Amino acid sequence: MRIAAMFSLAAAAVTALPAMQAYAQDAKKGDDVVTVAIIGEPPTLDPMLSTADVVSIVTQHFFETLYTFDSHWKVRPLLAKSMPKITDDGRTYTIPIREGVTFQDGSKMDAHDVVASLKLWEKVATRGQGVADTIESVTASDDNTVVIKLKKAYAPLLSLLAFSNSAAAIVPQEDIDGEKLTKLIGTGPYKLAEHKPDQYIKLTRFDGYTSRTEPADGTFGERKQIPAEIDFVPVPDGNTRIEGAVAGQYDYADGLSTEAYDRLEKSDKIKPVLLNNFGWPIFAFNLKAGLMTNLKMRQAVEAALAPNDMLLAAFGDKKFFGTDAALFPKKYVWHNEEGSDLYAQADPQKAAKLLKEAGYDGTPLRILTSHQYEFHYQMAQVAKAYLEQAGFKVKLDVVDWATLTERRDNPKLWDIYITHSPFLPEPALTSLYSASSRLGWDDPEKNKLLADFTSTTDQKKREELFAKLQKMVWQQVPFYKVGSFSALSAENPKMSGVPQTPWPFFWNAQFSQ
Amino acid sequence: MARYVAKRVLGMIVVMFIVLTTVFIIVRLAPGDPASLMLGPEATPADVVALRARMGLDQPVVVQYFSFLGQIATGNLGQSIFFNQPVTQVIAARAEPTVLLTLFSIVIAVAIALPVGILSAYTRGSLFDQGSLSTAMLAASVPSFWLGLIFQQYLATGAGWFPVSGFGSPSATFFERVHFIILPSIVLGIVNSALIIRFSRAAMLDVLNDDFVRTARAKGMSEWRVVIRHALKSALIPIVTVVGLTFALLISGAIVTERVFNLPGLGSLVVGAVLRRDYPVIQGVLVVIAGLYVLINFLIDMLYLAIDPRVKY
CATH class of the missing domain: 3.40.190.10 (Periplasmic binding protein-like II)
Known part of the structure; x- marks a missing residue:
């Protein structure tokens, strides 16, 4: 019995040999896979x-x-035949649908599928x-036309x-x-x-x-x-x-x-393949509870941080990161330099002064991070050193990613959490600016600016409004853009x-x- | 005998019940949320709450516990949150790489360990004995992930003899998949051979000085016959025990090695499930692993009957 088993295994190994040799000779894939x-x-x-x-x-x-x-x-x-017709008030989008497009099950796509x-x-x-709250209705006016009606104009x-x-x-x-x-x-x-x-x-x-x-x-x-x-x-x-x-x-x-x-x-x-300006590391602040609800305290963190050192620790070489206050890189229409004087201050004295003004009582600043993305942790370590130099007591809460994603939804458990995002095509695609996000940036002036930004259809005006929003980000510090990084x-x-x-x-x- | 078997089976049921309850509690105690992970970084807390409700994760824990026990009683391990498939189906899909890896590793480990252990004992104190003991110590001390990375770099990436990782492309045949298993099997075989070498050597040393061995030699038998037919047969019980336990350890998923070689086996499944907080999969895999452990231990005890006539239950 045992001998038979040994023979079977030997036979399997011998049969596998040609595959081994083939692999050694030609590791590349077929041309069409x-x-x-x-x-x-x-x-x-x-x-x-x-x-x-x-x-x-x-x-x-x-x-x-x-x-x-x-x-x-x-x-x-893409599946629309052309760009939509938008009414002057920006509230009705009439979208023509391409004809002759089929689903992978062989059925024909029409406006009713789009509506559903x-x-x-x-x-x-x-x-x-x-x-969803902005959309009043989505209907098919015929088999190849979809009409989206909005309660108010919504540019994104x-x-x-x-x-x-x-x-x-x-x-x-x-x-x-x-x-x-x-x-x-x-x-x-x-x-x-x-x-x-x-x-x-x-x-x-x-x-x-x-x-x-x-x-x-x-x-x-x-x-x-x-x-x-x-x-x-x-x-x-x-x-x-x-x-x-x-x-x-x-x-x-x-x-x-x-x-x-x-x-x-x-x-x-x-x-x-190096994709420059892939994304940006973010220190997200908890504006709902804890230390970071105090603006002076957030400004103290902003004054203390040294992004260049943080990014150097995280990415090792300048060719993999950039230090830039702009929330969008240069090739984007949203790029502007507003608020950049508040970036990369690395000024512990100023931070200490702000802390004193804020009446800081030595409560530990809890930074929630994870090893899931090693660069998050590496940035956190450097940030901790700079923040301690300014007078903060810092507690790094290093947890696994699943725990982090749960804890960040409970405002009682963190003051700052570290995340990152690719540069998205348009500012409204991120929830960071929204009052209902887990950061809770609920400032009346910002809310109005954001409402104007999303309802204005004129692109130039939107760019101007976004520049103001960016300035407000650096002044009110709901989050801190550490810089930009490349993806390999x-x-x-x-x-x-x-x-x-x-x-x-x-x-x-x-x-x- | 029948009474002993019945007692053992009853004991196995009690052990499994304790395991089920412990697994359920531990999994629920761990922080983390599958809904939040599934929705991704841009999800708002309200989105997470809504998805948790759709997944049934907002049910009271007690309700979830009895529902879990009820499912297990009917042989149903539940539904995977992430794969949206029955857990039994998810586990069955991972069985092939793990079973192949276990079989190949154990064959390699035994093929290395048994001759070395016997020869070491036979030549006790010799250079070979010292060398094999030191090598076994080294193999036992080397982390499998390190050995895996080294083999990957030199034998796969460098020499190109093996694929670096995975379990074959969608069109791969069985033997091509076997090819993917060989390198991780060698790693596990080497690492696991260390313990078996030490056990084989110790067991053989115990019996080589026994009276019946001396008698066999006095009768003029060849050394080969004395060592293999008489001494080895008597030394088999501890060797079978350690091989059996190694087998149980491997079948339950060589977690680190599967991860390094990206093998989609039970080890990778359980790591992935823990990271994703896929509770039904974690529970299902742990229940299956615990069941296998209990069963293998039982089978080892039964095997003693076959290999040692002195053993009676």
Whole structure:
């Protein structure tokens, strides 16, 4: 019996040998399959349900929205035939829907599917719920036209409809059961063929796809469906993602530590892809309870912090971060320098004076952070040193990410929590400025400014209003932008057609021979 | 015998009940919230409360506990919050890599440990004995993740003999998947062989000086026959015990090794479930693991009957 078992195992090993040799000789993937290592298993494949980036990266291949963004973050049509007709008061959007578009189940998409999808989005998606109170009605005036009526003008609406994160995805109305999607079927260029949790998400080309014909520009324009298959492989361990990338096991690896840059550069199987100005680390302040409800105390923190040292500890090399007070980088229309004199003060004397004025009694300042993103923790350590130098007593609460996401919803448990965000296409896409966010920035002057900003349709005026809002951020300190950082990914040097974006997509990816 | 088996089975049921209750309490005591994780960073507290209600996580803990016990009694481990699948289905999907990893690792560990342990005992005090003991000590001290990373870098990334991680592409055949298992199996085989070497050596030393071995030699038997047919057979009980426990440890998920090699087995599942606070999956996996431990211990006891006629229950 034991001998038979040994023989079976030996036979298995011998049979596996050719596969081993083949792997050693040719580790690259076939020309028509793109293998992408992502940072972990997406918490859901319902694109409406989550604001996690990994959900957007995967689901944008099989779900589509009415609008999308070009490479300059300008809103452009996707399932909509063209940009909407908006009434002068900014309250009615008439959206023509493209004809001849089919879902991956073969059914035809029409305005009734769009209406049902947008109503679901209003109910279950974070971004949809955020705008639901502003929407008066969503109706289909005919099979190919949708009319959205608003209670008041709301300028960010199209950006919200275009964003692939907490997406207003269009699905067949038959697949909506109350507040749930019963199937993962969209109109995208790829369809979900197989999902083995924690192992792979296999997408195959959707043969019935009708692409737009404009030249590809960002996620707008032609989606050529070049690869026959896209396999997303969740690889939660950062080092394993790097090793797999260097070995040529993946065509694209996302979310790599910047420490791996030199190693990737030396590899002939993979090349580093540095996405400059990917995102910004944020120290979010609790304005609902505790020490940070006192403005002087927040200003003391602002005066004490030294972003350059914090970012250097977190990212190691200047090429991976930038120190800049602007809440949007230079290439964005929202970029401005308002309030920048209050950034990077690193002035412990001023901070100590502000603390005295605030009547600080030595209560520990609780900074909630986690090792989930190592750079958060590293920034926290440097911040602690600077804050203590200014006279704060600091308590670092280092917990796992799940605990952090729960605790930050209880204002009694923290004073500052550390997070980060990619630079989003439009300021209204983040909840940081909202009075109802977990920060609770509820200042009457700011609320009015924000209301004006969201209701004004004139772009120039909106940019001016945002500049005022940015100035107010640095004056009232509801959060602290530490700086900006670059994201490191790795890409097969033979692959092209994958633009640099926080949410990479692969429908135009092609391999040179 | 029948009375002993019945007593053991009853004991197993009591142990499992204690395990179920403990697991339920520990999982609920841990902070963290699956709704918040699922919704992502931009979710507001109100969104989280609404999703918790949709998931049924707002039910009183006592209601959840009795619902959990009721489900287990009917063989239902519940529904995964994140995968939206029955937990039994989620666990079944992870069985293949873990079972393969366990089998290959145990074969490698025994293939290394048994000859080395026997030879060490036989040549007690020799250079080989000293060397093998030191090597075993080193193997036991090396963290499996470190050895995994080193092997990954040199044998997979460097030499290209093995894939770095994962369990094969969607189109991979069974033997291609086996290929993904070999490197982590070698790591676990080496690490786990250390304990078996020490146990085999100690067990063999105990019996090599026994009267029956001396008698066998006096009868003119060959050394091979004395050592393998007589001494080894008598030394098997502690060896089988340690191999059995190693097997139980591995089948319950070589958590660190699975993580390093990105193997989608039970170890990765339980780590992922803890990080995501997928309560039904954590509970389900822990119940299955506890059940396997209890069962393997029972089987080891039964095996004693087969390999040692002196043992009677």
